[in-house]
Amino acid sequence: MDQPRTHSHGPSHGHTHGSKGGDGVIGWAVVVNLALTVAQVVGGYAADSTALIADGIHNLSDALALALAFGARRLAQRAATPDWSFGWGRAEIVAAFVNYLALIAVSVWLAVEAFGRLADPPQVAGGLVVGLAGFALVVDLATAALVWRASRDSTNIRAAFLHNLADAGVSAAVILGGALIWAFGWNLADPILTLAISAVILWHIATEIGPVFRMLMLATPPGSDPGAVLSDLHAVSGVRAAHHLHLWQIDEKRTAASVHLVVDADDPFAVTRAARDMLARRHHVAHSTIEIEPSERRTDDRDQDLPVSRTDG
Template identity: 80%
Template sequence: MAHSHSHGHSHGHSHGSGSDGAIGWAVAVNLALTAAQIIGGLVADSTALIADGVHNLSDALALVLAFGARRLARRAATPDWSYGWGRAEIVAAFVNYLALIAVSIWLAIEAFGRLADPPQVAGGLVVALAGFALIVDLATAALVWRLSKESVNIRAAFLHNLADAGVSVAVIAGGALIWAFGWNLADPILTLAISVVILWHISLEIGPVFRMLMLAAPPGSDPKGVIAALRDLPDVRDAHHLHLWQIDEKRTAASVHLVVETAEFIAITRQAKEVLRRDFGIRHATIEVELPDSCADATADAPHAHEADDHPPH
């Protein structure tokens, strides 16, 4: 039996202090905006403004977590942490989404409570602070736009900032309605709308993050295609026990058993790793090579021996 390992070394993020500085500024600006909106919302008695402020606070905390996770992800792999710390960003993203879900539910409950008896809202103050929020949201989105291409964390924060900008536009419109026509019902309705927007964004982003945490096969992967390609290799009689999973956002790994008809184990494992790398983008592979008469695992698992699954190796 032979094992071949194409080790996924720490992919050490090469982001410099400029990237960290951009995140730092984005966090500071969003914290300032959060304070202004929550205080202003309490003064104006506007749950919509408080909702927008809390959402901005969650964005700031998301950026703080993303910043810390990016720093951790730069750590090199060690014997105890053989994959490095790249998955720290995945954990941080999932924590952020869970926090946002809790925030959304709280906002919806507050809004429903106000629908029956909408309070008097200071529409002018709401419009002013929401206008300020719109500027800050767009500025924050501009700061993290380039970084959003590199990290699921930063991308989530970027999308939230764009959503915040849209929410701020809605709050401005609602404040204008209250200020011009005294339609105080606009405030709880807008709060509910903000909750829906937040949950909609979470539904778009949390799935891939959850899949990575559960070590599922990457979205769009083709386990049956991988098995077929490996079985087509010369001298390979069968391939089974395929496991595909994501180490982090940028690295996919695989383990598989090959039943071969020759003792040229090294050559076969090299060919198999090249197929996985070239055709499926899998650069971290562990391949176990077996002779037909020593393939106990394949018969032990019958009738599922030849099925590709998406669990990590045992």
């Protein structure tokens, strides 16, 4: 007997998220941070300071985070199509993962360069380092101020906002290192600061790449409890059993689920609607695909799942 399938979508089925408010501010913040990155990297080479280059790379990570948030807000406004039925929400996830991998490579390269300079630290133009790091500190604080309002309703932008505050602290450390070189000729401060900044970048990536990787691998969303979901589904009136549950994230804001329900009711579609509403209300599942099975079929499934033992002779 064919099993009816019901594709159920919760109340938040629409694919348009966010608003255009604040996009211009975020765009300017991206441009300013990219310009600052170029200035610090070029200035770092001119001053022979890996710490200044590392600070520039750290600013690049914030610019990329802001660009991803900005791009995601724009792409999320595109309507879904038959070919792109979930829209463009996952483009941000792919781009974020690629950017994290690139930043890991750059951070490791900076650390290797810094280790090489520990034994024989080169002469560093401390005054130039202090000047550019001071400019970076002003830009970091200004960027944080620009995106503060938008950060209140977007987790992506809020993360970028916090990164800018962290960058301000890193820039302050580079100013201190440049001042030590300028005042006392302590060139060893530059590679030590470079190692510290590389460690900070890698620590940020380590705390953020996990959720991105989980989304790419279609893992259960953080904080979800599949056992509780199955228990709540089993408690829906008319549901005899629930199995074959899959939970995954479409993007940062949307969770999807598919499940088989063994139904012992006259109106299986009413049971489906109740299950769909419960998933949306209690577990924030925006998209659910529910396959209905009659109660006698579940016994067959259980028999098929058991190991088969054979006795010859």
